[in-house]
Amino acid sequence: MSDALFRGWLLAWIVWSAVPVGALVLTLIHAVTGGRWGEVLAPAFRPAITLVPLVALTFLVALTFLGVVPGLEAAFPWAAGTGAQPDVLRYYLDPALFGARAAVTLVGWSVLAFLCLTGRCGKLAAGLGLSFYGLTISLVAVDWILSVEPGFNSSAFPADVALHQILAALAFAALVSSPTLDARGASDLAGLMLAALLGAIYLELMSYIVAWxxxxxxxxxxxxxxxESPWSAVLVASLAIGGVLPFLALLFAAVRKSPALLRGVGLLVLVGIAGHFAWLVLPAYGAGAGPAAVAALFLLAGLTLLSSLAGRILARRTRRLRHV
Incomplete structure (x- = not known):
């Protein structure tokens, strides 16, 4: 596996996994709090949640393969024993520990998805699941994204990734929303998108100000x-497409109450999130960023197609389990 292919796979996987994981988190929140919004968005969230085991499988299979073919070093310099302090490399940024944290996280998320899909996730299980998510996202957000360039750290970064996952799930729900969605349901979805959008922008801005x-x-x-160029342009474009334009659009009541217009807003947000993750990951690879970006586009298209096919199969099996 070439360096560009694995680097592109990492970015494509991070972008693709945001919707299923965000849908799972929002479903767990609804299991604790209740509310009409969860029932309105369930038709979009449930198919997305069925993909959580596939998210885990694709990562763990790739990680196992990379254990034989040492391509892990292509994306993570610490895998070659460089780029971080010796104690950090020994006790945290170690390939075996990296794999163990990923396995525990992804298997745990898959179990939570199974409980949600089969109707076995009560308030207690959902509360414990959210605690587990909060702990694991604090670890893997650093592992999967920040560790591509060791040395930089941010205590707000895991919360920022979690918010982007939630925002991606809401944008997906808007994108696939039914034309029969009533004005009240559309307004609820728009309000949630607006809140998540403001939260993500706030955390990004405050992290920069604190670092400055x-x-x-x-x-x-x-x-x-x-x-630097071209990453400054990527940042501005992702902020404009996925942040400023959706925010301005959601200020209008006509947009908030229209499923058709919300689909456009959802698409803009998803494009902006993809650009944001690219801005986080790709600059670490220097001259190799361009080939990695091209590979990511093709792999993201392939993962999207795979998820469409797998989602139908998993949804059928889930419906059968609910009747057992």
Whole structure:
């Protein structure tokens, strides 16, 4: 496996997995809090949740393959024993520990998805599931994204990734919403999208301000690399397409109450999220970022097609389990 292929796979997987995981989190939240919004969005969330085991399978299979073919080093410099402090490499950024954290996380998320899909996720299970998600996203958000360039750290980063996953799920729900969705349901979805969008923008802005005031060399270098061309253009484009335009559109009542217009907003948000994740990951690869971006586009298209086919099969099996 070439360097560009694995780097592209990593980015494509991160973008593709955001919707299923975000749908799972929102379903767990609804199991705890209740509310009409969860019932309205369930037809979109349930097919997405069926893909969580596939998300786990694709990652773990790739990780197992990379254990034989040492392509892990292509995306993560620490896998070659460089780029971080020796103690960090020994006790945290170790390939075996990386794989173990990923396995526990993805298997745990898959179990939660199974409970939600089979109607066995009560308030207690949902609350424990959300606690498990909060713990694991704090670890794997660093593993899968920040560790491509060790040295930069941010305590708000896991929350930012979680918000982007939630926002991706809401955008997907808007994109596939039924034309029969009533104005109240559309308004509920628009309100949730607006809240998640503002939360993501706030965390991004505050993280930058804190890093700017701290004026620490590793953080400054991380932002300076992503401020160079063409990454500055990627940042502006993703912010405009996935942030500013959807925010302005959602301020209008006519947009909030129209399923057709919300589909357009959802598409913009998903494109912006993909661009944002690309801005986070690809600059770490320097001259190899271009080939990795091309590979990511093709792999993302392939994963989307795979999820469409697998989602139908898994949805049928889930319906059978609910009747057992």
């Amino acid at each position: 005031y701290g004026d620490l060399p590793p953080k400054a270098a991380w932002y300076l690399k992503r401020g």
